Amino acid sequence: MKQFTTFLKKEFAHVLRDRKTLLILFGMPIMQILIFGFALTNEVKNSKIIVVDYAKDMASQNIITKIEASRYFEIEKAMMSAKEIEASFQQGIIKMAVVFPPDFNKDLLHQSTAQIQVIADASDPNTANTLTNYVSSIVQDYQRDLDKTSLLPYRIEPQTRMLYNPQLKGVHNFVPGVIALVLMLVCVMMTAVSIVREKEMGTMEILLVSPFKPIMVMVSKAIPYLILSLINVTTILLLSVFVLRVPVNGSIFLLFAESTLFIITCLTLGIFISVKTNSQQVAMLISLMGMLLPTILFSGFMFPIENMPKALQIFSNVVPAKWFYIIVRDIMIKGVGLSEIWKETLVLIGITLFLMAVSLKNFKIRLE
């Protein structure tokens, strides 16, 4: 035990004394979340939309005024045919079109129900989602106002159409993706380098000629990065909740528990790379090319897995980030509990145990 604590102390010293790396490690998640976050929110602000009002009655005018009042939209009123609207979308002039059918007010008063067509350019699904949600809530708001003055419940149904990407697949939310990405970067790359560094610096040569246990070296190398990564997860969550206003709908405790699991997966992956390689450069390259790219490509964070060829879909199953991304997305966005994500959790545990066993088995007790 005393041996283990000295190993641990030494590893903390390595991590904490390398100030530049430490700065990058803490700065990176903040940078990423802000870049991803603001690149997104800026687009939603002042989005160009057109309002096609075939009704030109009191109800439609009231709703339009409400939409105009919002700082999210830059609206233009025009009488366009369906074809002209389509053309505007294709030229990328507008992000959304809101169409009031003729007799909007009449339908509302006589049948208590009326429809608005909301068409959005979903090639940028995040923006499309935000814009349509916003319009829907404005419409609902108006509907509530009406209900107050009347005995009959009114219903205005926004008929939403997502152009180009009707199911909004791919980017549900980037925060889970950034968490996966940052953890992958920090944990895999840093641990991948750590054991190799001992080989390169020659300290492994001395360490081997001592009664140390490989498992002790591995665990003590992993723990500082585990703590560091948990701090990073906290930063990302704080930023996403308070700066980007992305809520955490599920249990925070569960989210942290799952993050810890994924961090351990990444750490063992890093250690595995470290055990198998002989130079820091190779370890770095493997963790970048071999781990980071698959994380971005196959986690479903940037590109929908469903659209990929079958072979790649099967391959995506061995990418730990894919499972973690599903878990975080489900906890954060859908707010589900462990009962819904136990399968993904089991897969992650399985991958982790497998990597641990393989790393221990491959740990070289000699120089060759």
Next chain:
Amino acid sequence: MDAVVVQDLIKIYGKDDVRAVDNVSFSVKPGELFGLIGPDGAGKTSIFRMLTTLLLPDGGSATVDGYDIVKDYKYIRNTVGYMPGRFSLYQDLTIEENLTFFATVFGTSIEENYHLIKDIYVQIERFKDRRAGKLSGGMKQKLALCCALIHKPTVLFLDEPTTGVDPVSRKEFWEMLKRLKQEGITIVVSTPYMDEATMCDRIALIQSGKILSIERPEVIVNAYADQLYAVKADHMYSLLKALNRFDHTINSYAYGEYAHASFRGPATEHEVVEFLTSQGLANIEMHRIAPTIEDCFIKLLKNS
């Protein structure tokens, strides 16, 4: 029982089957200061790494403290001290942290074996809060020696401990080894510096993976059969060429500002000088000298 026994040890590298260590056998008695002397690439480090269980031999066998280097590697790792040729401590840890770390890894403490390292440690103690990476070459070596000694090893393996260290520190280092020997620690040391050979109890001269001779240094020197001369002239290069052309030359080579040479029986000093003058050399100076280990090494190389 001998502290180290090496039997026909072989190490082969790569596809070309380079025999870095070729049938090497020697043994080291307990408490002995044993030197492996040879130029770079002679196979010294490979021997050390096999004895410290870092490499598996491709043939032959060896024991350290009676333990087999392949089967009982765990025991050997517990008992020996090893200082690799390259400085291999944690550069971002301080002197004290490095020492504490290695003491704890071996399940001991600095206090427990302080008497062993005291003489060495006091020289670097005032820098104990300095990071190892910021130390001078000599101080690094002293720290590395402390770390290798802190668990009171029975056998100490030092691979080229004085390479890259200034002459004064080198001398100090050998003094330290002599004191450690008095503590009863067996020391196996390698060096490319021939002049350090005389500090050892026994030396093995090694070249291209083969041992040329194992003896006490003075025996090796005394066994030098020929009379050796130091020759100097105003033009070194022409001198060496001329010596090579001389019929009676056995051996000649540059040695510092002199050329060392030995001659077959009938040639007298006078004849040598005469020959050199006839070759157009001037200011010829020539005198008898006692051979050094290096002279012996060169001669052994030539014979083998």
